[in-house]
Every structure is written in C-alpha cells, then in structure tokens.
Amino acid sequence: MKSIKLSKKTEAVLQVEELSVSFVQYTKGLQQKNLRVISSLNIDIHPGEVLAVVGSSGSGKSLLAHAILGILPSNATVEGKISYKGETLTPKKQQQLRGQEIALVPQSVNYLDPLMRVGKQVRTSVKDADPIKAQREVFARYHLKPEVENLFPFQLSGGMARRVLVSTAVVSGAELIIADEPTPGMDTASVQEAIKCFRKLADDGAAVMLITHDIETALKIADRIAVFYAGTTVEVAPVKDFKGKGEELRHPYSKALWRALPQNDFIPIKGFQPLPSALPSGCLFEPRCNLATSHCSKVQPQARIIRNGMVRCIHAT
Structure with missing residues (x-):
C-alpha cells in the first residue's frame, strides 16, 4: 500500500512508505527467527517543517532515524521505501548524503570521536563558512565556554556533549536534520x-525531524506531531489539535497519551506497549483500547486521512 500524503505546497524532502525493519535472532538450539520491530510505518516531512516524532521507549523512533541514515546493524532487514527529494535512498546514496545533506543529532554522546x-569535530561539518568562526559562534550560542573547543569528549559533562552534537548539526547546512532526543542533560536555557x-x-x-519523549517541548516548535506505537505510526496530526481534552485528536492512543500528561488529567494508560515478539494480530493498541471491538483484533487498520491528519483506527471520525 502506498503511503497517504497530506496536501502540501512543496514536495516532501523525506518520504517513508510502508517501512518495516526486522532483526535476525537466534533462540535455543540456534533456531533462527526474524523479529519485526517496525511495521507499516509511514511519514513525510517537507522543507520548512518541524515534524516531531513522539512515543514511548521501544516504539521505533530511533530505529526510524537509523534506517533513514543507513546505519542499522548488519542483522537488520529493511522493507518498504525511503525517498529523499523523490529519489530512493539506496545504501550508496545514504552514504553519500550522511553528514552532508542529511545530518543526525544522535541520542548517544558516544557518536563523538574520542x-x-x-572544536575540530564541529569545524569538519562546516561547508560554506569560516569553520573556526562558525564553531565559535555556535558554541557561544549554546553557552559553551571558549576553552571547551580544546577539550576531548571524555572531558565533557553529558549536557556539554549534547550541546556539541547539536552544534555539529547546526553548522552543517544540511537540508534534512534528524534530532534524536537532543536535549536530555541540558539546562533549561540550553x-x-x-x-x-x-x-x-x-x-x-x-x-x-525531532524525535522526543517530551510532547511539551515538541509543541513549542513543531508543525505536526507523528505518534508512534509498537513500531508503527498511529497518527500524524497538526500541533493545533493537541489541546483541551484531546477532542481534536484521532487515535485513542494519542488521546490517552495527551491526557496522561501531568498538566492535563494525569490519567495513566492501562497495560503496557507489547514487545516485538508478542504483537497483537490486529490493531496494535487493541488490548489497551476502551473502544476495541472484535473486528479490531483481526486486522491492523489501514492509514486514513481524517480532518487533515493521518490515523490508523477504524473508530476515528
């Protein structure tokens, strides 16, 4: 199935269609099995847009970033289509674009060269400006003192290291920036x-693309929010729909996630997100959903466009 596109004035920079990611694992007796951790995942992102990707741990957010960049481990199998500016991202193309037109602000500070x-690491990412000037300006912006440029990664605090990673992406001039949980460990000002x-x-x-657990932070800068659950996209909604009691949201999980925030009703979501080895046969949220019917347990819902947003739920209106 082709992914459903929302109407936009510009062509998508990135288009992910029916993406699935599986990993080969070995069980007792060296039996081999494929563990699917992402399935039927669809998103797109356009020039001038911040798309926030939210969801709990294990929902596939970081794996999506790694699939786009072509940095998944060797035991991974990728199906579906990832396109950049209308061209399929082959492994060769991913290698050419990585760190050039596509920049990653990674979740782990271990991506820094030890x-x-x-300072030199950040300067290597500068393409169209004076490297030293650009590096020093961005360090000042993120409250990194001048002497920090001469330090090695092991001499940095966690928050400092994350600010260095953000600096690297900022000076790169990339056309697609994937920020994977870029702010933990930073002080409020940073x-x-x-x-x-x-x-x-x-x-x-x-x-x-801003990957985050923090919906509040995402709402401050994003244009749309993509909600992930158990390895797939259950909803993509404009930021304006995240308000009140979540009446404008389309998927039961999105509504429950919104109402679970302390500043809203602080209502916990019953149950747990299923493990990749124990996914339901139908809707992935069905075991936890108050709206679930017998039909929901049979087939995973197709993506639909409703009220200028995408949703996977037969009950959405």
Missing part, C-alpha cells in the same frame, strides 16, 4: 536555545 578535540535553533533551521528552509 580522539579528536570537540534546551530553549536548542529548540529555537531547530525552529530557525526549519524557517530557513531545512526539514527537521
């Missing part, structure tokens, strides 16, 4: 500066 001073910078990058024409 043997290179951090968090605000970082998210403002991502918003400015989008306003200047870049496409920004």
Whole structure:
C-alpha cells in the first residue's frame, strides 16, 4: 500500500512508505527467527517543517532515524521505501548524503570521536563558512565556554556533549536534520536555545525531524506531531489539535497519551506497549483500547486521512 500524503505546497524532502525493519535472532538450539520491530510505518516531512516524532521507549523512533541514515546493524532487514527529494535512498546514496545533506543529532554522546578535540569535530561539518568562526559562534550560542573547543569528549559533562552534537548539526547546512532526543542533560536555557535553533533551521528552509519523549517541548516548535506505537505510526496530526481534552485528536492512543500528561488529567494508560515478539494480530493498541471491538483484533487498520491528519483506527471520525 502506498503511503497517504497530506496536501502540501512543496514536495516532501523525506518520504517513508510502508517501512518495516526486522532483526535476525537466534533462540535455543540456534533456531533462527526474524523479529519485526517496525511495521507499516509511514511519514513525510517537507522543507520548512518541524515534524516531531513522539512515543514511548521501544516504539521505533530511533530505529526510524537509523534506517533513514543507513546505519542499522548488519542483522537488520529493511522493507518498504525511503525517498529523499523523490529519489530512493539506496545504501550508496545514504552514504553519500550522511553528514552532508542529511545530518543526525544522535541520542548517544558516544557518536563523538574520542580522539579528536570537540572544536575540530564541529569545524569538519562546516561547508560554506569560516569553520573556526562558525564553531565559535555556535558554541557561544549554546553557552559553551571558549576553552571547551580544546577539550576531548571524555572531558565533557553529558549536557556539554549534547550541546556539541547539536552544534555539529547546526553548522552543517544540511537540508534534512534528524534530532534524536537532543536535549536530555541540558539546562533549561540550553534546551530553549536548542529548540529555537531547530525552529530557525526549519524557517530557513531545512526539514527537521525531532524525535522526543517530551510532547511539551515538541509543541513549542513543531508543525505536526507523528505518534508512534509498537513500531508503527498511529497518527500524524497538526500541533493545533493537541489541546483541551484531546477532542481534536484521532487515535485513542494519542488521546490517552495527551491526557496522561501531568498538566492535563494525569490519567495513566492501562497495560503496557507489547514487545516485538508478542504483537497483537490486529490493531496494535487493541488490548489497551476502551473502544476495541472484535473486528479490531483481526486486522491492523489501514492509514486514513481524517480532518487533515493521518490515523490508523477504524473508530476515528
């Protein structure tokens, strides 16, 4: 099935259609099995847009980023289609674009080269400006003192290391920026500066994918929110729909996630997200859903466009 596209004035920079990611695993007796951790995942992102990807741990957010960049481990199998500017992202193309037109702000600070001073690492990402000037300006923006440029990664605190990673993406001039949980460990001022910078990058024409657990932070800068659950997209909605009691949202999980926030009703979601080895045969949220019927347990719902948003739920109106 082709992914459903929402109407946009510009062509998508990134188009992910029916993406599935499986990993080969060995059980007792060296029996081989394929563990599918992402299935039928669809998103798109356009120039000038911040798309926030939210969901609990294990929902497939970081794996999506790694699939786009072509940095999944060797035991992974990828199905479906990932396109960049209308061209299929082959492994060769991914290697050419990675760190150039597509930049990653990774979740782990281990992506920093432990043997290179951090100032030099940031300068290697500068393409169209004076590297030293660009690096020093971005460090000042993120409250990194001048002497930090001469430090090695092991000499940085966790928050400092994350600010260096954000700096690297900011100076790269990339057209697609994937920020995977970029702000944990930062102080409040640095968090605000970082998210403002991502918003400015989008306003200047870049496409920004912000992967985060923090819906509140996402709402401050995003244009749309993609809600992930158990390895698939259950809803993509405009930011304006995240308000009140969640009446404008389409999927029961999105509504439950919204109402579970402390500033809303603080109502916990019953049950647990299923493990990849024990996925339901029908709707992935069916075991936890108050609206579930017998039909919901049979087939995973197809993606539909409702009220200018995408949803996978037969009950959505």
